[in-house]
Amino acid sequence: MDVVLESPTQDWSWNFRRKKLVFNGPFGSVFWRLPRDFKREHLHPDLLYVATEVLLSPWVKGILDGWVPTRKHGSLPGLSLSGGIDSTACMELMPKETVLVYHRRSFKSLLKHxxxxxxxxYLQRTRGRRVHSIMSNHEKIRTFWEKPTxxxxxxxxxxxxxxxxDYFDLRGIALGMPIDNTYLWHGYRYREFSETSWWRTWAPLLESIGLDLLLPIAGxxxxxxxxxxxxxGLGKIVSSCLRAxxxxxxxxxxxxxxxxxxxxPYDIDAREIQAFLGKRPVRTATHALWWVGEQNHWDQVPxxxxxxxxDFSWWVKHHPQAFDLLPNWIRPSIQAAIEDATEPIPEDSEFYTWNLFPDAE
Ligand SMILES: [Zn+2]
Structure with missing residues (x-):
């Protein structure tokens, strides 16, 4: 086995094998299946350091102590495409050269592929677009700390x-995070997202290794x-359900x-739907209650x-400040596509003081 990077305290290490990249640590060992033409030279240490931080920082401290990044940015945007609605919307808003990469669980679970x-x-057949699939079991790491997969x-x-x-020559990495997770706290209260510790932690860290954090649908x-x-035209192809x-x-x-x-079709009386509608605050509150209004399900939440x-009308408009989160090399095309699809949220909108459950905190 070929060790590519090891922590100074030897509590974790990255190892390159012929077909796999293996990450060892206190949790045991997890892997990523490598693309066929992948080479060891594609593994810049900065990428491994940041991946370690992303995978272990809730439990292991000081991972990046003393590390100085050197990687220069690549040339293409990449998207973590799950096949669900949010990341598919990102794909539609992003340039055609965006590299589409899917994380595929290597183990059997309730979640279906x-x-x-x-x-x-469908994308391959009708648009000639390839989605790269990377098989891994890294979601097992947190089970060591008694968290669910x-x-x-x-x-x-x-x-x-x-x-x-480096293998995909990336300059930025996009995630399908909608406004529900950015400018709304827990989906029901407005916050200034650019000031959150989430954004202030991850965006500069990725930028330091030549990867801009791209949130095309943040607004x-x-x-x-x-x-x-x-x-x-993908409405009949895409499904967000992971169970069937x-x-x-x-x-x-x-x-x-x-x-x-x-x-x-959905069954409003189904157990999970009733359970989440019955929670206070309601799960994914603004969206769920907007939809309750659209479908006139108010009898379900007396x-x-x-x-x-x-006034929920802002829910189908865009928050213009979210464009400021995008770097200039990709901003114009995404901004134009969003402005084409939606109106801006007016400055006097309730959105800026939104709080559906003021008693919840
Ligand atoms: Zn379902």
């Missing part, structure tokens, strides 16, 4: 792009993301608030009738 595969086959941090959803940034909602996907084949199970939260917008009077 066929929705994503259906989209990827999943991403260690939000940025871990882009680990495959960070690790392979639009999940609802606008659905509209963009529909407008591009297209058009989805009809019984999960995603089927309620995302697939429902695409015209796919204690929230006072919210009927709130």
């Amino acid at each position: 066929h929705g994503a595969d259906r989209l990827f086959k 999943g991403f260690s941090t939000d940025l871990a959803a882009a680990t495959h792009l960070i690790l392979f940034a 639009i909602s999940e609802a606008s993301a659905v509209h963009i996907v529909q407008k591009s 084949k297209h058009p989805g199970c009809g019984r999960c939260w995603k089927c309620f608030h995302k697939n429902g917008m695409l015209g796919h 204690d929230l009738h006072h919210l009927k009077e709130r």
